[in-house]
Amino acid sequence: MPGDIVYIDESGHTGDLLKPGTAFDFSGQPHFVLAGVGPMDAARAAALLDQIGSRHRLRMREVKSDRLQTRPAFVRDLFAALRDHDVPLFVEAVDKAFFLMIQIVNCHVMPPTGGTQGDEEDLIVRNAFADFLYQSLPDTVLARFIDACRADNADAVRVSLDALLDWARSEHGGNEEEAAIVRGIEENVVESIDDFERAVAGQPDGYRRFLPIPDAGKRDRLYWMLPNYSSLTNLYARVNRYRQGRLSGLTLVHDEQAQYDDIIRTAKAAVERFEDVSWVVQPGADYAFGETAALSFGNSAESPGLMIADVVAGHVRRVLRDHMAERALGNTAFDALLTLWDVDPTRGAGLNLVLPTAAVQRLQMKALARRAGLRER
Helix, strand or coil: CCCCEEEEEEECCCCCCCCCCCCCCCCCCCEEEEEEEEEECHHHHHHHHHHHHHHCCCCCCCCCHHHCCCCHHHHHHHHHHHHHCCCCEEEEEEEHHHHHHHHHHHHHHCCHHHCCCCCHHHHHHHHHHHHHHHHHCCHHHHHHHHHHHHHCCHHHHHHHHHHHHHHHHHCCCCCHHHHHHHHHHHHHHHHHHHHHHHHHHHCHHHHHHHCCCCEECHHHCEECCCHHHHHHHHHHHHHHHHCCCCCCCCEEEEECCCCCHHHHHHHHHHHHCCCCCCCCCCCCCCCCCCCCCEEEEECHHHCHHHHHHHHHHHHHHHHHHHHHCCCCCCHHHHHHHHHHHCCCHHHCCEEEEECCHHHHHHHHHHHHHHHHHHHCC
């Protein structure tokens, strides 16, 4: 296997987002994290893991994140060792409920039929809509959108659009800014319904323009709204940015994915074929691929690099879980996260958060407070 490797593993995966659970908590795993570690070769990964394991008297044949919940100092020191050895980390952290709201915005509120520009201003509007939906949208309306994806027919999409419009017309917002956002959602959904009726009158499958594009897995099974797909493509584009387009000789080694390996291969190939990347507004990613990396799958029990990726992904997910639940964050665990936070995101490496804006701002305040406390020591 080549020596120039980025090891990739995930944490918090429960399949596509059509199974949110009755409490919309996604079976107790409300967040998805994908972590890439490297480039580094297998020997360096093994040496780093042995070094930090010996320091903390950790005796595990296979180092697993879920067994390190009470060992945050090990994780902190592992993150610091990776930083000191100039091994970059690429982490995508996704709030699944917020990801759902983004899909509703992109498919119902501002669908492709609306002719939006896809520039930075457009992204700001979409994010404001998704933030408000995350805060305010009732589960009953969210359930209609999920039903539409499951049913995959025009009648169910019409019910979903109507439910969203009815809610927007009854919602007033808590202040002038929120009231303006609600009016914007209402006006856009009215236009979407008009576009929808024209689309289904013109062709039977025209309704699909108002649904997310499903991913086809093995035996042509469809998966709706897999955070794996968008996380993998953005992580890959960030690696491309970090390497300044020099991907030849690089291998992405993903933890074995018996169910989703075809989808991961498809996602990688699709992003490599992008011809027009002017619509991408992502400062830390480069979606223009002049060269491509290889992709393979490995067994984490036999790969120290994949073990490290598992530790990174699992730790970020646990810190994110406590942060979003507004539980106190342990200083040692948070210090490990700060190692990621302090990386210049425009270079590609570090932490990319797909969270509501308010949650990101709260985390920024915690980071500032923690750094201030460390400086005062």
